[in-house]
Amino acid sequence: MNNEINLIFTGDIMCDNHSIMAKTNYSKFIDNSIAQNLTKADYAIGNLEVPIVKEVRKNMPKYAFSAPVQFARSLKDAGINFVSTANNHCLDCGIDGLKENIDSLDTIGLEHTGTYRTLSESDEIFVKQIKGTKIAFLSYTYGTNAFINHQYLTQENSFHVDLLKKQEHNHVLIRKIKNKLCENANFFSYHRDKFYLQKLEKKVTVAKQKADIVVLCLHTGGQYNKCVEHYTKRLCNFVSKLGVDLIIANHPHVVLGARKVRNTIVFYSLGNFFATPYSNHNQKDDFPDTSIITNISIDQITKKVTNIEYSIVKTVLDTTPICRNIVDVYNDAPENDKQHLQQIVQQINRILGNKNRAIKESYKLEVA
Numbered sequence: 001m002n003n004e005i006n007l008i009f010t011g012d013i014m015c016d017n018h019s020i021m022a023k024t025n026y027s028k029f030i031d032n033s034i035a036q037n038l039t040k041a042d043y044a045i046g047n048l049e050v051p052i053v054k055e056v057r058k059n060m061p062k063y064a065f066s067a068p069v070q071f072a073r074s075l076k077d078a079g080i081n082f083v084s085t086a087n088n089h090c091l092d093c094g095i096d097g098l099k100e101n102i103d104s105l106d107t108i109g110l111e112h113t114g115t116y117r118t119l120s121e122s123d124e125i126f127v128k129q130i131k132g133t134k135i136a137f138l139s140y141t142y143g144t145n146a147f148i149n150h151q152y153l154t155q156e157n158s159f160h161v162d163l164l165k166k167q168e169h170n171h172v173l174i175r176k177i178k179n180k181l182c183e184n185a186n187f188f189s190y191h192r193d194k195f196y197l198q199k200l201e202k203k204v205t206v207a208k209q210k211a212d213i214v215v216l217c218l219h220t221g222g223q224y225n226k227c228v229e230h231y232t233k234r235l236c237n238f239v240s241k242l243g244v245d246l247i248i249a250n251h252p253h254v255v256l257g258a259r260k261v262r263n264t265i266v267f268y269s270l271g272n273f274f275a276t277p278y279s280n281h282n283q284k285d286d287f288p289d290t291s292i293i294t295n296i297s298i299d300q301i302t303k304k305v306t307n308i309e310y311s312i313v314k315t316v317l318d319t320t321p322i323c324r325n326i327v328d329v330y331n332d333a334p335e336n337d338k339q340h341l342q343q344i345v346q347q348i349n350r351i352l353g354n355k356n357r358a359i360k361e362s363y364k365l366e367v368a
Helices: 018-024 032-040 070-078 094-108 120-123 172-181 192-212 229-242 326-332 335-351
Strands: 004-013 043-048 080-082 111-113 125-130 135-141 211-220 247-248 259-260 265-268 273-274 288-298 307-315 320-323
Touching: 004 032, 004 135, 004 247, 018 172, 032 070, 032 111, 032 288, 032 320, 032 335, 043 070, 043 211, 070 094, 080 135, 080 211, 080 273, 094 111, 135 192, 192 211, 192 229, 211 229, 211 259, 229 247, 229 259, 229 265, 273 307, 273 320, 288 335, 320 326, 326 335
Parallel strands: 004 043, 004 273, 043 080, 080 111, 135 211, 211 247, 247 265
Antiparallel strands: 004 288, 125 135, 259 265, 288 307, 307 320
16 A cells, blocks of 8 residues: 655646647647646646636737637646646736636536635635645735736735735836845845734745645746845745644745755755746746756655655657657757766756756755
8 A cells, every 4th residue: 555645746837838839739748748747646736827718818918818718628647637727927817817817627527726706715714634644725926917917805805816915016117126126025024024024924824724735836036047045045944833744835946955944845846847848938048948857755654744856847849849758859859969968957956955866857956
């Protein structure tokens, strides 16, 4: 009898280039080898960073996205069981689009948390029972790109999104000054964000009462940062004091490190599980088309993490984009591309404190 629970976490799942994605009919963008690993897990969790709507929105602002139902159905078919929905794109289609996204996920049978249609829904804690163990999942975001999509929530209707702090300032000059002076304006202040952090504290308290294990999916951090910025470190330190067992953070779009903060295992960023290569915003040097899939084993009796492994995956573009294991990409690559792929593996392993230079299906991770 297997006495372990296996959870798999992926990085950001985006649909950010409709002209490219339309060629695939949104039907298959995860390779079979990855799908097989996802389906072997007891529960597979992803970060869905695009609203799922019945009709893809046209003439949207730059950096605002939407995707059809088939995109999410493909996630479900590939083995994803649950998605975190609190992120900076959750209001790209407005509150109506936020609700439509939830309706679509419910219809597909893709479980979720982080955004809500009603106040009563936002009060509920999502708890999944796996092999007799109750696991609570929470999802929170630093913001919603309000300065782009102009969807501002009041305190009264802020229940639609689990926020960590007030949404972004809509004045361009003020935002630029704060970004210049204050490291993307990301300094942690309990006093400033008390309204939102107290709601987080309350949810964590209830989650701990309802479940054996509490997992927090965070959307935070500077995009394409080479290291974890202060806000995220301080935030994770704050959350660790609340007794959360796992923190899986995303948003930087590149792989960042993992560590143990008190008794909390923290992954600061898993990278882009799926983002179409050569998108306008995706032109950075730190491998934004690459991510890790994290497999975390938990003992059913002790409720403690017993093993962590990760696989490196990469989205490649031929005629259509598809997410593949780095081993398969390497094996099919022409000789002049293999050195670059080796550099990717070495850098990601170095970030995660792994000295292994070989290109492998998976790697063991020790979180200190």
